[in-house]
Amino acid sequence: MTSITTHELLIEPDERGIAFSAKLLQTGQLLAFPTETVYGLGANALNAEAVLDIFRAKGRPLTDPLIVHVPDSSASYRLIDITPEEKIVYDTLANAFWPGPLTMIVKASQLIPPTVTANTGFVGIRCPNHPLANKLLLAAGVPVAAPSANRFGHVSPTRAYHVLDDLAEKGVRVLNGESALVSSDSSCEFGIESTVLKVDGNTNQLLIYRQGAVTEDELEDALTKSNIHWKIITVNRTVKMHGNGKDEENKSKAVTEATEVGEEAPGQAITHYSPDISCYILKSFAEKSDISSTDTLSFDSAYLAQRVILLDYGQEHVAYREKVFKYRDLSEEKNASEAARNLFDVLRWAESVEGAEVVLIADVKEISGQLLKKDISLGVADRLFRAASGTIVNVCIDR
Ligand code: TXA
Ligand code: MG
Numbered sequence: 001m002t003s004i005t006t007h008e009l010l011i012e013p014d015e016r017g018i019a020f021s022a023k024l025l026q027t028g029q030l031l032a033f034p035t036e037t038v039y040g041l042g043a044n045a046l047n048a049e050a051v052l053d054i055f056r057a058k059g060r061p062l063t064d065p066l067i068v069h070v071p072d073s074s075a076s077y078r079l080i081d082i083t084p085e086e087k088i089v090y091d092t093l094a095n096a097f098w099p100g101p102l103t104m105i106v107k108a109s110q111l112i113p114p115t116v117t118a119n120t121g122f123v124g125i126r127c128p129n130h131p132l133a134n135k136l137l138l139a140a141g142v143p144v145a146a147p148s149a150n151r152f153g154h155v156s157p158t159r160a161y162h163v164l165d166d167l168a169e170k171g172v173r174v175l176n177g178e179s180a181l182v183s184s185d186s187s188c189e190f191g192i193e194s195t196v197l198k199v200d201g202n203t204n205q206l207l208i209y210r211q212g213a214v215t216e217d218e219l220e221d222a223l224t225k226s227n228i229h230w231k232i233i234t235v236n237r238t239v240k241m242h243g244n245g246k247d248e249e250n251k252s253k254a255v256t257e258a259t260e261v262g263e264e265a266p267g268q269a270i271t272h273y274s275p276d277i278s279c280y281i282l283k284s285f286a287e288k289s290d291i292s293s294t295d296t297l298s299f300d301s302a303y304l305a306q307r308v309i310l311l312d313y314g315q316e317h318v319a320y321r322e323k324v325f326k327y328r329d330l331s332e333e334k335n336a337s338e339a340a341r342n343l344f345d346v347l348r349w350a351e352s353v354e355g356a357e358v359v360l361i362a363d364v365k366e367i368s369g370q371l372l373k374k375d376i377s378l379g380v381a382d383r384l385f386r387a388a389s390g391t392i393v394n395v396c397i398d399r
Helices: 015-026 048-058 073-079 084-097 131-140 160-170 216-225 248-252 266-270 301-307 336-352 364-368 377-387
Strands: 031-033 040-044 067-069 102-107 122-126 173-175 195-200 205-210 231-234 237-240 255-258 278-286 296-300 308-312 326-329 358-362 392-398
Touching: 015 031, 015 040, 015 131, 015 173, 031 131, 031 160, 040 048, 040 067, 048 160, 073 084, 073 122, 084 102, 084 195, 084 216, 160 173, 160 336, 205 216, 216 231, 278 377, 296 301, 301 308, 301 392, 308 336, 326 336, 336 358, 336 364, 336 377, 358 364, 364 377
Parallel strands: 031 173, 067 122, 102 195, 205 231, 278 358, 278 392, 296 392, 308 326, 308 358
Antiparallel strands: 031 040, 102 122, 195 205, 237 255
C-alpha cells in the first residue's frame, strides 16, 4: 500500500507530466496511460522485472501474453523476427492502420523477455493513435508492454477514474486523458480494444484472435490493394462461465472452446469483461405461456422494477423502459461506433447501481443484422457476449 491519495496518482498531461511519466517507465515503474481504444497499464517491455509487476498489479496469469506498444513501425523491427514474406504483410498493414487500433502478433526477437510473450515466443506489436500515448512513447524511448489497465477479468477502462477504481490500491499512477488540458473527445475514442491478429507466414493467413476497431473488411481491402492473397481467418472462441464470474472459484471453472486454432491465443480463451453483477444477453421478453426452454429467466414485475437493469441497443426493447429498474441505450441510433464508445463505461455504471442485481443486455449482433458487414458491431457483440459469460436468455415476466 501507498500513502499517496487517489487524486495524487493522477498525472496532468503537460510537459512536466509527460516527462515524469516517461521517467516512471524508464526506471522500471508502472504507468497507466490513455490510448484510442482503452487505457493501458504500461511498463518497459525490455525490463522483465517491471513487466512482472504488470501481472502482479492486475492479478493476471503469467500465461496471458502482453502487447508491446511502439511509436512507429520502425521502432518495432528490433523487437521482432519475421520472414521477408511476413514483413511485406506486416509493413502493408502497418502502413494502412498505424498509428491505430491494430495489434499484429509475430515471432519475437531475443530482446523481448519471455514473460511478455508468456513463453510463446510470439509478441503482439501495436502503435497507438492517441496524442498522449504517442508523446509518452517518444519521450520514454523504450517499447512499452501494456494490457488493458483493469484488474484481471474485469471491465476494460476508458476513463482515468476507471483505472483508479481498479488499481489505485496498487499505487498505479495514471496519465490523465480526461484532463482539462486536452480536448475532451481525444480519450479512448474507439472504446473497445484493438483488433488482434497473427501474421502467419507458414500458412499465408491472417488469424484474427480478437475483433476490434479495425474490421475484417478493412483488412481485406488493405491486402487487396497491395496485391497480397493471404486468407483472413477468424478464430472463434466462446467462453462459458458458471455463475457471474465474480469470485475466483467461478473464474477457474471457465470452460473454453476453440475452433480453427488450438492453444495459440491463450489470453482470448479466458478473457472476459465481467462486471461485478450477473449479466445476460437478452433474446426476447416472453409471456409466461410461451416458456418451455431452459434458457428462460422468470422475474415478477416487482423484481424487474427494483433489481433489473436493461441495456438496450437501437431502442429494441424501449417498450420495457418503464418496467425495469434502470434503462440505458448503448446507441439509440443503432450506431455501432457510438455503442463501442459507451460500452465499458455503461457496464461499469451498471455494476455500481445500488440495489441492482441483474443486467439484461440487448443482443447487438441480432439487432444490428450486420453480421455480413463485419463492422465494429462484431467487436461490441463479442465484448457483451463475454460480459454475459456467453449466456443468452429469454425473459418471462410473471404478472
Ligand atoms: O487496445 C488494446 O489492445 C489495449 C491497449 C492498451 O493497447 N490493450 C489490450 O491488451 O487490450 P490486453 O492484454 O488486455 O489484451 C490483449 C489480448 C489478450 O487477450 C492477449 O492474450 C492477446 O491479446 N495477445 C497478446 N499477445 C499475444 C500473443 N503473443 N499471442 C497470442 N495472443 C496474444
Ligand atoms: Mg484486457
